[in-house]
Amino acid sequence: MKRNKILFISIILVFVCFCIYYFEPMHKPVETLDELIGKNLDYANNVYFKSEADVTIKININNNLNEFQGGILSKKSILLDSIVYQYTWNFYTHKKxxxxxxxxxxxxxxxxxxxxxxxVKF
Structure with missing residues (x-):
């Protein structure tokens, strides 16, 4: 009886841990990564992500941007060039x-x- 109880509790704990990992209740659907803003690409590749991006896109901010990319328009005043590069890293449950x-x-x-x-749909 005691062995069955331990097995049952273990199964429940594994299930709860999986749900926390998969559904990520500690994160909002979309969050700003403030710790990266102001840093450079080398920092992102070598320190933060420790890998190259999965997807890279070149964007001209003077062309039509979609809703996903529209957030960069608020930073237009600090840019010296209209070309911006978008780098995306894919993870199991999210993207950065x-x-x-x-x-x-x-x-x-x-x-x-x-x-x-x-x-998330943008």
Whole structure:
């Protein structure tokens, strides 16, 4: 009887841990990654993510931007060039995207960074 009780409790704990990992209740569907904003691409690749991005896109902010990319327009005043690069890292339950632009401070400065769940629609 005691062995069955321990097995049952263990199964429940594994299930709860899986749900916490998969559904990520500690995170909002979309969050700003403040710790990355102002840093550079080398920091993102080598320190924060420790890998190259899965997807890279070149964007001209003077062209039409979609809702997902629209957040970078608020940073337009600090940019020295209209070209911005969007880098995305894919994880099991979420993605992280940063936008890199040329500014007075750095030619590869992170001007915006977000974390968002895979099921979020922009």
């Amino acid at each position: 995207t940063i936008w890199i632009g040329k500014t007075i401070e750095n030619k590869n400065q992170i001007i915006d960074a977000i974390r968002y769940q895979n099921n």
